[in-house]
Amino acid sequence: MRLSKSLIPTLKETPAEAQIVSHRLMLRAGMVRQMASGIYAWLPLGQRVLAKIAQIVREEQDAAGAEEVLMPTIQSADLWRESGRYDAYGKEMLRITDRHERELLFGPTNEEMITAIMRDSIKSYRELPQIPYHIQWKFRDEVRPRFGVLRGREFLMKDAYSFDLDREGAVVAYKKMMLAYMRTFQRIGITAIPMRADTGQIGGDLSHEFHVLAPTGESGVFYDAAFEAGDATSATDIEAFYEQMTTIYAATDEKHDLAAWDKIPAERKREGRGIEVGQIFYFGTKYSEAMNFAVTGPDGQKFFPEMGSYGIGVSRLVGAIIEAKHDEAGIIWPDAIAPFKAAILNLRQGDATTDALCEKIYASFGNEALYDDREERAGAKFAEADLLGHPWQIIIGPRGAVNGMVELKRRATGERFELPVEEALAKVRG
Numbered sequence: 001m002r003l004s005k006s007l008i009p010t011l012k013e014t015p016a017e018a019q020i021v022s023h024r025l026m027l028r029a030g031m032v033r034q035m036a037s038g039i040y041a042w043l044p045l046g047q048r049v050l051a052k053i054a055q056i057v058r059e060e061q062d063a064a065g066a067e068e069v070l071m072p073t074i075q076s077a078d079l080w081r082e083s084g085r086y087d088a089y090g091k092e093m094l095r096i097t098d099r100h101e102r103e104l105l106f107g108p109t110n111e112e113m114i115t116a117i118m119r120d121s122i123k124s125y126r127e128l129p130q131i132p133y134h135i136q137w138k139f140r141d142e143v144r145p146r147f148g149v150l151r152g153r154e155f156l157m158k159d160a161y162s163f164d165l166d167r168e169g170a171v172v173a174y175k176k177m178m179l180a181y182m183r184t185f186q187r188i189g190i191t192a193i194p195m196r197a198d199t200g201q202i203g204g205d206l207s208h209e210f211h212v213l214a215p216t217g218e219s220g221v222f223y224d225a226a227f228e229a230g231d232a233t234s235a236t237d238i239e240a241f242y243e244q245m246t247t248i249y250a251a252t253d254e255k256h257d258l259a260a261w262d263k264i265p266a267e268r269k270r271e272g273r274g275i276e277v278g279q280i281f282y283f284g285t286k287y288s289e290a291m292n293f294a295v296t297g298p299d300g301q302k303f304f305p306e307m308g309s310y311g312i313g314v315s316r317l318v319g320a321i322i323e324a325k326h327d328e329a330g331i332i333w334p335d336a337i338a339p340f341k342a343a344i345l346n347l348r349q350g351d352a353t354t355d356a357l358c359e360k361i362y363a364s365f366g367n368e369a370l371y372d373d374r375e376e377r378a379g380a381k382f383a384e385a386d387l388l389g390h391p392w393q394i395i396i397g398p399r400g401a402v403n404g405m406v407e408l409k410r411r412a413t414g415e416r417f418e419l420p421v422e423e424a425l426a427k428v429r430g
C-alpha cells in the first residue's frame with residue numbers, strides 16, 4: 001500500500017481514554033476505532049494483523065485434523081433452552097427479539113449450536129471422531145469493557161469442538177489441541193504458557209488456559225522458566241509433549257500450589273502477569289446428553305459422544321502481542337504477523353532517481369510493503385515507521401539511490417545496515 005492513499009489515521013496525541021499501552025498504540029497507529037463501548041472497527045493495518053493471526057490459527061487447526069465451518073453469529077434462544085444455559089448465562093448474553101417476537105441472541109460461544117448440527121448429521125460411531133471449528137465474531141455484554149480489544153464486547157474467536165467415541169478419544173483430541181495451540185503461539189512469535197484452569201460457564205473436569213506474558217496482564221502467573229525454552233513446532237509425539245507441558249509447573253493466582261512451587265529450583269522460578277489468549281475444555285457428555293445427541297455404537301447401542309471445546313481469542317491476541325512487544329517509540333511486530341514485512345521510506349520524494357528506486361522496490365513486494373510516499377520530513381517518516389512497528393525499514397535517499405544502495409533498519413534491535421538493493425531485499429525476505 002502507498003501510505004499517501006491508505007486509511008491509516010495515526011494520532012499525534014495519546015488518546016485520553018486508553019489506559020494501557022496496547023490500546024494507546026492501536027489507536028495511535030490507526031489500527032482500530034471504537035464505534036460503541038467495546039465494539040471496534042478494524043482499519044487496514046489492524047485488519048491485516050487480524051487476518052494473519054487468523055491464518056496461522058487456521059493452518060494449525062487444519063494440521064491437527066480439525067475442519068473449518070462457519071456458523072452464524074445469531075442463534076435461537078430455543079437452542080440454549082435445550083442445554084439449560086439460556087437462563088444460566090445471565091446478562092453477558094445479548095438477547096434479541098425479531099419482528100415475529102421470536103427470541104434470538106448474539107452468540108457468546110457455540111457449544112449448543114455445534115451439538116445441534118452434529119445431532120442432525122452424525123448417526124454412527126464410524127463417523128467419529130470429528131473436530132469442527134470456526135473463526136467467528138462473538139458478543140459478550142461485559143460489565144466493564146476495557147483495555148481496547150483485550151476485553152471488548154464484540155470479539156473474534158476461533159472455537160473448535162471435539163466429538164469422540166469415548167473418554168480416551170476425547171483426551172487425545174484435548175492433547176492434540178494443546179500441541180496445536182502451543183505451535184500457533186510459537187509461530188505467531190510469542191511465549192504463551194498453559195495453566196490448569198477452572199471450567200467456569202462451560203462446565204467439565206479438565207481445562208487449561210493459555211497466558212501470554214505481559215506486565216499488564218489481568219492474572220498473576222507463577223511458572224517454571226522451562227516453558228520459555230519449550231519448542232512446540234518440532235514436537236512430534238503428542239503424548240510426550242502433553243506430559244511435558246503438564247508436569248512443568250505453572251499456575252495462576254487462584255490455582256497457586258505452594259508445595260509444587262517449592263519443588264522448582266530457585267533460579268527457574270518466574271513470577272509475572274499474564275493475558276488469557278486461549279482456553280481448552282474437556283467436558284464429557286454434558287452437552288451431548290442435555291441435547292440428546294446420541295449415536296449408534298459398535299455394539300448397536302446408542303451412546304452420547306464425549307466432547308471438548310477449544311477457544312482462541314483472535315482479536316484479543318492483537319492487543320496481547322502489542323503488550324508483549326513494544327517500546328517507547330511504538331509497536332514491534334513479530335515477523336509472522338506484521339501487517340507489512342517492511343516500510344519503504346523515501347527520504348526525497350520528487351527526486352527522480354530516489355522515486356524510481358522506491359517504486360521498483362515497492363513493486364517487488366506486491367502487497368507486502370508499505371511505501372511511505374508522502375511529502376514529509378525524514379524525521380516524521382522514521383517516527384511513523386517506528387510507531388507502526390514494521391519489522392524492517394528500507395530507507396532510500398538520493399545519495400544511496402545513485403549507487404543502488406539502501407539503508408536497512410531492523411525495528412526490534414535498532415540495527416542498521418548499508419547494503420546494495422538486492423542484498424537488502426534478500427535480508428528482508430529472510
Ligand code: ATP
Binds near residue numbers: 150
Ligand atoms: P475472560 O476470563 O478473559 O473473561 P473467558 O474465560 O470468559 O475470558 P473463554 O470462554 O475461555 O473466555 O473464551 C475463549 C477466549 O476468547 C479467551 O481465552 C479469550 O482469549 C477470548 N475472549 C473472551 N472474552 C473476551 C472479550 N470480552 N474480549 C476479547 N476476547 C475475549
Ligand code: MG
Binds near residue numbers: 276278279
Ligand atoms: Mg477462558
